[in-house]
Amino acid sequence: MRRYARFVIPAVVIIGVLGFLMVNLSSSLVYYNTPAELQARDASDASLRLAGRVVPGSVVENEATVAFTVEDCDTTVSVVHVGAPPQLFQDGIMVVVGGTWDGEEFASSEMFVKHDEQYRTDAEDYDRTDHSCTDS
Amino acid sequence: MTSPEQSELSPSSVWPWVVMAVAGLVTFVAAMSVSPDAVQGQLSRIMYVHVPAAWLAYLAFGITMFGSAMYLWKKSLKWDRLAHSSAEIGVFFTGLAIALGMTWAKPTWGVWWTWDARLTLTAIMFFVYLGYLALRRTTDNLEVRAKRASILGVVAIIQVPLVHFSVVWWRSLHQAPTIIRPEGPDMDTSMVVTLLIAVASFTVMYVAMMIKRMELAHLEDEITIEEQSHQGPAAGDAVVAPDLAGGV
Numbered sequence: 001m002r003r004y005a006r007f008v009i010p011a012v013v014i015i016g017v018l019g020f021l022m023v024n025l026s027s028s029l030v031y032y033n034t035p036a037e038l039q040a041r042d043a044s045d046a047s048l049r050l051a052g053r054v055v056p057g058s059v060v061e062n063e064a065t066v067a068f069t070v071e072d073c074d075t076t077v078s079v080v081h082v083g084a085p086p087q088l089f090q091d092g093i094m095v096v097v098g099g100t101w102d103g104e105e106f107a108s109s110e111m112f113v114k115h116d117e118q119y120r121t122d123a124e125d126y127d128r129t130d131h132s133c134t135d136s
Numbered sequence: 137m138t139s140p141e142q143s144e145l146s147p148s149s150v151w152p153w154v155v156m157a158v159a160g161l162v163t164f165v166a167a168m169s170v171s172p173d174a175v176q177g178q179l180s181r182i183m184y185v186h187v188p189a190a191w192l193a194y195l196a197f198g199i200t201m202f203g204s205a206m207y208l209w210k211k212s213l214k215w216d217r218l219a220h221s222s223a224e225i226g227v228f229f230t231g232l233a234i235a236l237g238m239t240w241a242k243p244t245w246g247v248w249w250t251w252d253a254r255l256t257l258t259a260i261m262f263f264v265y266l267g268y269l270a271l272r273r274t275t276d277n278l279e280v281r282a283k284r285a286s287i288l289g290v291v292a293i294i295q296v297p298l299v300h301f302s303v304v305w306w307r308s309l310h311q312a313p314t315i316i317r318p319e320g321p322d323m324d325t326s327m328v329v330t331l332l333i334a335v336a337s338f339t340v341m342y343v344a345m346m347i348k349r350m351e352l353a354h355l356e357d358e359i360t361i362e363e364q365s366h367q368g369p370a371a372g373d374a375v376v377a378p379d380l381a382g383g384v
Contacts, residue, residue: 007208011291018294022305031252031307051307086246088175096309112245115176117314119183119323123174 032096035075043103049096050077050106051114056091070095081108088113092126152344159337159344163188166337170330182240184330188338189233194296195342196226197265204289207282213357216282219289221349223268225342230262245309252308254299261295268292278360 032049033041052070059068066089067080079097089095094116097108120126163184173180203219206212237255238248249255272285303312315321321328 007287010287014291014294018298031309086244088244088246090175093175110247112247112250112309114309115244115311117311117317117322119173119180119314119327121171121174121324121326125324126174 034072035070035077036073038077038101038106039075041101043101045100047098047100047109049098050079050101050108051094051096052077053094054089054091059091070097077106078104079106079108081111083109083111085111086113088115152347155344156341159341163334163337166330166333170326171324173327176244179240179243180327182236184334186233186236186240187331188334189229189236191335192229192338192342193226193233193261194300195339196222196229197261197293197296199346200226200265200268200289201293204286207286208290211279213278213282214354216278216286217350217353217357218346219286220272221346221353223265223289224349225345227262227265227269230258230265234258234262250309252310253302253306254308254310257295257299257302261292261299264292264295276360276364278357 032051035050035052038048038050050070052072055069055071055076059066061067065080065082066085067078069076069078071077081097081099085095089111094114096112096114097106098110099106099108101107118126167181167184170181170184172178199222200219203215203217203222207215207219237258241250242248268285268288271288272281274284275281302308303310314323315328315331323331
């Protein structure tokens with residue numbers, strides 16, 4: 001009984017903690033918001049992240065900023081990013097931007113390129129259309 | 137101080153080293169000869185080492201769990217040596233996958249590190265298995281050591297599916313799996329083949345490393361047993377509690 005308990009109790013505790021974390025954190029531990037989720041939010045000074053595909057042709061580079069639109073699931077958000085974007089930043093690529101939302105426009109101060117799971121030797125073969133929604 | 141078993145146990149062959157070198161060379165040639173990804177360019181070649189390194193971490197920790205469970209069942213130290221050797225190799229390849237992932241992330245994502253689900257859980261897995269190696273140093277009694285380590289070796293395996301599926305279960309900066317997914321690989325065939333060659337080479341490398349590490353672990357255990365059998369009385373043994381009449 002004691003040998004059995006020594007093995008089972010730690011296992012139960014660890015699985016319990018992990019299960020608790022998975023159930024309770026998966027809603028709050030969100031790395032980024034989708035455009036639709038952002039549109040549903042009120043303007044706030046809290047910093048958050050937004051992910052979406054850069055709409056081809058929407059990128060306007062200014063002196064210190066770059067403005068563009070991201071989309072996901074046919075919902076779009078205008079983004080103004082202060083600073084230089086990562087070198088892979090381009091039309092049709094997924095980005096994660098961090099900053100604040102004023103209800104109209106996302107003011108980004110950090111940008112990551114979210115390389116997707118596609119690998120192609122020929123650029124023509126990439127699927128850059130907004131074919132799927134980011135799962136929730 | 138030559139023990140009679142030395143000749144029988146002495147690390148013998150050169151062939152595991154040869155196998156490791158050949159496997160490394162095969163991976164290098166395959167990774168350098170395939171056409172690079174159109175978006176990432178030459179950077180995509182890091183994949184052919186990063187992915188096999190991560191795979192070996194999973195495999196190694198799986199073998200650690202197997203060895204640990206077998207020890208708890210059979211109580212034979214050879215299973216503990218299997219678990220220990222594999223954990224050490226697994227820690228090395230987890231560290232390699234993290235280091236390569238960071239060097240890949242900086243030019244592609246634009247950042248060395250971010251606390252997304254995949255990266256955070258991988259870091260935790262790395263430290264938990266370092267903890268496994270540290271736990272083994274908490275006693276020099278081989279049986280006690282094996283028992284403590286085996287329990288952790290079994291329990292810690294839960295991290296492997298957690299790390300692997302983190303990119304599916306949570307939103308992360310790290311992309312979702314490319315190869316093993318319901319719709320089939322989202323990658324050009326030439327790259328899939330190269331990746332499979334790299335993964336196979338790394339697996340062969342793991343087997344060769346395990347053979348060498350197990351030999352070493354066997355020698356270590358023999359030395360420990362030898363030392364413990366020759367141990368004279370400890371200095372403190374001469375000290376006995378005073379026998380006070382009427383004392384407690």
